[in-house]
Amino acid sequence: KGFKIFEETEVQEVAPGKVKANGHIVTTEKIIVTMGNPSSLFPELEPLIHPKISYVLAARYKSLEITPISNDLFWDTGDPYFYYRLINPQTLILGGCDIDFDKTNQQKPYEILQNFIKERLNAEHEITHQWSGSIFHTSDGLPYAFEHPHYKEKIYIAMGFGGNGLVMGTMSGRTA
Numbered sequence: 001k002g003f004k005i006f007e008e009t010e011v012q013e014v015a016p017g018k019v020k021a022n023g024h025i026v027t028t029e030k031i032i033v034t035m036g037n038p039s040s041l042f043p044e045l046e047p048l049i050h051p052k053i054s055y056v057l058a059a060r061y062k063s064l065e066i067t068p069i070s071n072d073l074f075w076d077t078g079d080p081y082f083y084y085r086l087i088n089p090q091t092l093i094l095g096g097c098d099i100d101f102d103k104t105n106q107q108k109p110y111e112i113l114q115n116f117i118k119e120r121l122n123a124e125h126e127i128t129h130q131w132s133g134s135i136f137h138t139s140d141g142l143p144y145a146f147e148h149p150h151y152k153e154k155i156y157i158a159m160g161f162g163g164n165g166l167v168m169g170t171m172s173g174r175t176a
Helices: 043-048 101-106 109-120 165-175
Strands: 011-015 018-021 024-027 031-034 050-061 073-075 082-088 091-100 125-137 144-147 155-159
Touching: 031 165, 043 155, 050 101, 050 109, 091 101, 091 109, 109 125, 155 165
Parallel strands: 031 155
Antiparallel strands: 011 018, 018 024, 050 091, 050 125, 073 082, 082 091, 144 155
């Protein structure tokens, strides 16, 4: 439809009409920046987001017939909240226990996640992977999608997906 998407490209600089990425300059009429935290490119946006760490583990089941799970994305509204989905017929990923960067030593996130699996999705399984990552929340918990006020009709921003990029990124894209 007349536009190009460059995923997984290291962007060093964005200015109206041009993007410097991987040492190359790409020129364009309009730019859409979609990322949880665009403050490295636009420092003025940093006050709009609050960084946290989210924890995830992968569990491989011998058989999910004991604990049937549909091929959907689930998350709850508890505190801490949890989310999970299948990544193949025998493996699910479970995440949550999001916490502020400066409070990461105040909980045992992988233990909490493993207890969630034992209590709610218990069947014979092994934990195959665990990891953590940065996520960025807005003050009201909803992503922001807007025309950058300094670059009207040139640069658009979608940010602050709060760890829900699969859902909120899609919804932000629909507002553009």
